[in-house]
Amino acid sequence: MTQPAPPAPHHGPGKQDTTGPAAAPAKTAGPARAFGLRADVRNLSLLGVLAVLVAVGGITEPEAFLDTGNLQLILTQASVIGVVTVGMTFVIISGGIDLSVGAMVALASVWATTLATQEYGFAGIAFTAVVVGLAAGLVNGVLIAYGRLVPFIATLAMLASARGLALQITDGKTQIVTVRPVLDLGLPGSYVLGIPPLVLIFAAVTAAGWLLLNRTTFGRRTVAVGGNAEAARLAGIDVRRQRLYLYLLSGLCCGIAAFMLVVLSGSGQNTNGNLYELDAIAAAIIGGTLLSGGRGTIVGSVLGVLVFTTITNIFALNNLQSDVQQIAKGAIIVAAVLVQRRSLRDDGT
Amino acid sequence: MPETSRRGLLFGTAAVSAGAFLTACTSNEPKDEASAPDGRPAAADDKPGTPVTIGFAGPQADHGWLNAINVQARTRAEKYSEVTLETTEGSNDTAAQIGQVKTLINKKVDVLVVLPADGKALTQVGLEAMKAGIPVVNLDRIFASPQAYRCWVGGDNYGMGLNAGHYIGEQLKGKAGAKVVELAGIDNLELTKQRSQGFADALKNYSNIELVARQAADFTVESGQAKMAQLLQAQKQFDALWNHDDDQGVGALRAIEQAGRDEFIMVGGAGAKSAMDAIKAGNSVLKATVLYPPTMAASAIDLARALGQSKGVAGLAELEIPTSLTLYSAVVTQDNIDQYLPTGFS
Numbered sequence: 001m002t003q004p005a006p007p008a009p010h011h012g013p014g015k016q017d018t019t020g021p022a023a024a025p026a027k028t029a030g031p032a033r034a035f036g037l038r039a040d041v042r043n044l045s046l047l048g049v050l051a052v053l054v055a056v057g058g059i060t061e062p063e064a065f066l067d068t069g070n071l072q073l074i075l076t077q078a079s080v081i082g083v084v085t086v087g088m089t090f091v092i093i094s095g096g097i098d099l100s101v102g103a104m105v106a107l108a109s110v111w112a113t114t115l116a117t118q119e120y121g122f123a124g125i126a127f128t129a130v131v132v133g134l135a136a137g138l139v140n141g142v143l144i145a146y147g148r149l150v151p152f153i154a155t156l157a158m159l160a161s162a163r164g165l166a167l168q169i170t171d172g173k174t175q176i177v178t179v180r181p182v183l184d185l186g187l188p189g190s191y192v193l194g195i196p197p198l199v200l201i202f203a204a205v206t207a208a209g210w211l212l213l214n215r216t217t218f219g220r221r222t223v224a225v226g227g228n229a230e231a232a233r234l235a236g237i238d239v240r241r242q243r244l245y246l247y248l249l250s251g252l253c254c255g256i257a258a259f260m261l262v263v264l265s266g267s268g269q270n271t272n273g274n275l276y277e278l279d280a281i282a283a284a285i286i287g288g289t290l291l292s293g294g295r296g297t298i299v300g301s302v303l304g305v306l307v308f309t310t311i312t313n314i315f316a317l318n319n320l321q322s323d324v325q326q327i328a329k330g331a332i333i334v335a336a337v338l339v340q341r342r343s344l345r346d347d348g349t
Numbered sequence: 350m351p352e353t354s355r356r357g358l359l360f361g362t363a364a365v366s367a368g369a370f371l372t373a374c375t376s377n378e379p380k381d382e383a384s385a386p387d388g389r390p391a392a393a394d395d396k397p398g399t400p401v402t403i404g405f406a407g408p409q410a411d412h413g414w415l416n417a418i419n420v421q422a423r424t425r426a427e428k429y430s431e432v433t434l435e436t437t438e439g440s441n442d443t444a445a446q447i448g449q450v451k452t453l454i455n456k457k458v459d460v461l462v463v464l465p466a467d468g469k470a471l472t473q474v475g476l477e478a479m480k481a482g483i484p485v486v487n488l489d490r491i492f493a494s495p496q497a498y499r500c501w502v503g504g505d506n507y508g509m510g511l512n513a514g515h516y517i518g519e520q521l522k523g524k525a526g527a528k529v530v531e532l533a534g535i536d537n538l539e540l541t542k543q544r545s546q547g548f549a550d551a552l553k554n555y556s557n558i559e560l561v562a563r564q565a566a567d568f569t570v571e572s573g574q575a576k577m578a579q580l581l582q583a584q585k586q587f588d589a590l591w592n593h594d595d596d597q598g599v600g601a602l603r604a605i606e607q608a609g610r611d612e613f614i615m616v617g618g619a620g621a622k623s624a625m626d627a628i629k630a631g632n633s634v635l636k637a638t639v640l641y642p643p644t645m646a647a648s649a650i651d652l653a654r655a656l657g658q659s660k661g662v663a664g665l666a667e668l669e670i671p672t673s674l675t676l677y678s679a680v681v682t683q684d685n686i687d688q689y690l691p692t693g694f695s
Contacts, residue, residue, distance in 0.1 A: 172416030
């Protein structure tokens with residue numbers, strides 16, 4: 001650290017470059033305008049990918065793809081994993097990783113759908129899901145921030161134990177929800193101006209995530225910790241507490257997602273949220289979040305989720321079998337990242 | 350050293366066979382007299398016999414059907430006062446399960462019942478048990494070598510598809526240009542291929558029916574809901590749906606409710622309690638389910654007990670229990686639901 005004055009946390013995002021190019025790694029350095037521009041270019045190229053996908057869907061299956069019902073379906077299916085991805089984006093920007101998101105969704109959903117919880121109706125189920133998500137996130141956060149466990153290990157342990165606990169709670173059984181208001185929330189009767197409530201929750205979480213990352217001290221601290229934790233500490237940021245909050249935030253998102261999944265599927269099962277960790281990480285990375293931390297956008301992540309969901313939708317509409325789907329999905333991930341790279345040739349990464 | 354053990358093995362086998370032969374002969378007598386008029390096995394079988402310790406290495410119960418397997422095995426063993434069940438913790442982990450079976454061998458149980466996480470991978474430990482003189486009842490997922498088990502009992506995946514296809518074929522008879530949709534299970538499992546093959550073969554008998562779409566889900570409620578929602582979007586109108594698994598069927602039914610569709614009939618698979626309740630109520634598209642009965646675990650305990658006591662199977666002419674027993678995939682509809690409801694699992 002040759003530079004004596006790392007950024008004060010209360011400065012705007014534009015002031016970030018006061019660290020100076022020499023002090024911070026390339027990923028956090030560079031003029032603020034360029035940083036913003038880069039993010040825009042990434043998102044634009046993702047929008048381009050999305051546009052190509054829409055064209056493919058529209059050409060191959062014009063009737064089924066280009067219809068309101070299908071748009072509602074794509075957005076609904078993006079909602080649950082989308083909320084998880086918003087939380088994951090914060091964690092990855094801070095230089096961490098959360099492998100336990102799928103397991104936390106499973107645990108929160110089965111806890112929320114036990115018969116005991118169902119007795120308390122809508123509020124009981126929603127409250128339990130969120131509280132269990134928060135509690136699991138708190139354990140992750142404490143282990144990582146104060147137990148000094150590597151995030152990879154701590155959340156891997158949570159992945160295993162939360163899934164085990166979910167299995168224990170359900171005894172392998174599918175817990176079917178009978179609370180009508182919860183079920184009704186997933187039916188067309190509850191759509192607001194044609195928008196499913198789950199999509200509205202997703203939109204609200206996305207907006208909140210964007211504000212939190214781009215307009216608050218909390219967001220700037222997150223970027224600072226991910227860019228250079230030591231510099232952030234010297235700047236007076238309580239790095240540990242920040243990390244605790246971030247895993248708590250991821251747990252909260254999982255709790256909300258668990259409730260949404262209960263609404264969508266009408267049940268709680270210990271297999272819920274299977275492989276969400278990979279989907280959320282992949283969406284964030286495609287959305288331009290740097291796996292080593294320090295950079296990422298909520299809009300990019302959400303676009304990443306939409307790209308994935310749209311691909312799945314087009315595959316199913318064209319009745320592709322799962323082997324072809326998997327190969328094509330892998331190819332498209334690589335293609336999407338390559339397209340981003342091309343449009344950022346001067347990026348130096 | 351190998352010389353002696355081989356001799357010992359041969360002698361042991363001869364002794365067991367002779368014993369089985371003698372017991373079968375003697376125990377045949379009352380059977381002939383006590384045979385019920387409906388051809389059901391003589392009640393003599395339920396009477397306590399010589400004590401038997403059965404080692405049970407079951408699956409990890411992370412799915413309704415697998416959980417039912419463990420429950421069926423446990424409750425069946427409790428029914429017999431002379432049977433002791435040594436259960437290992439259920440496992441999806443091949444290495445862990447091999448260790449568990451070895452522990453049971455070391456404990457010198459009389460008979461082993463194994464539902465392997467992976468039939469091929471557990472073949473070796475099955476052979477080991479057989480060599481140690483412990484007869485193995487292989488449950489459902491089959492070992493790679495017939496030498497690794499004394500008796501195999503399991504379901505008929507091909508038959509599930511076949512019977513589902515025939516049921517749908519009969520329901521849509523006379524309907525020209527009928528469209529059928531298939532919601533399959535996990536595509537990389539052999540059993541899924543067999544179920545789909547049986548279904549396709551059955552549909553070949555009905556020239557008026559076309560399979561218009563097939564998507565694979567993951568046997569979970571979540572995947573069932575997601576894949577079914579897509580199928581419903583892709584197919585604006587069809588006449589029948591075959592869903593391979595009732596657990597993912599919970600999600601599929603939810604997607605159907607969300608899409609507000611009811612122009613088709615749905616046939617499920619496996620025989621979950623929730624599916625049977627829906628069939629009985631008759632207020633949804635679900636009209637039937639094709640069984641893959643978890644009672645096979647109870648039958649495996651019966652067979653293990655008979656092996657341990659060197660008895661045959663009542664109601665058959667054979668002196669020994671058969672080497673393989675494939676269960677029938679009955680079609681459960683509103684007409685026969687009361688008969689099958691007790692076997693429904695949740």
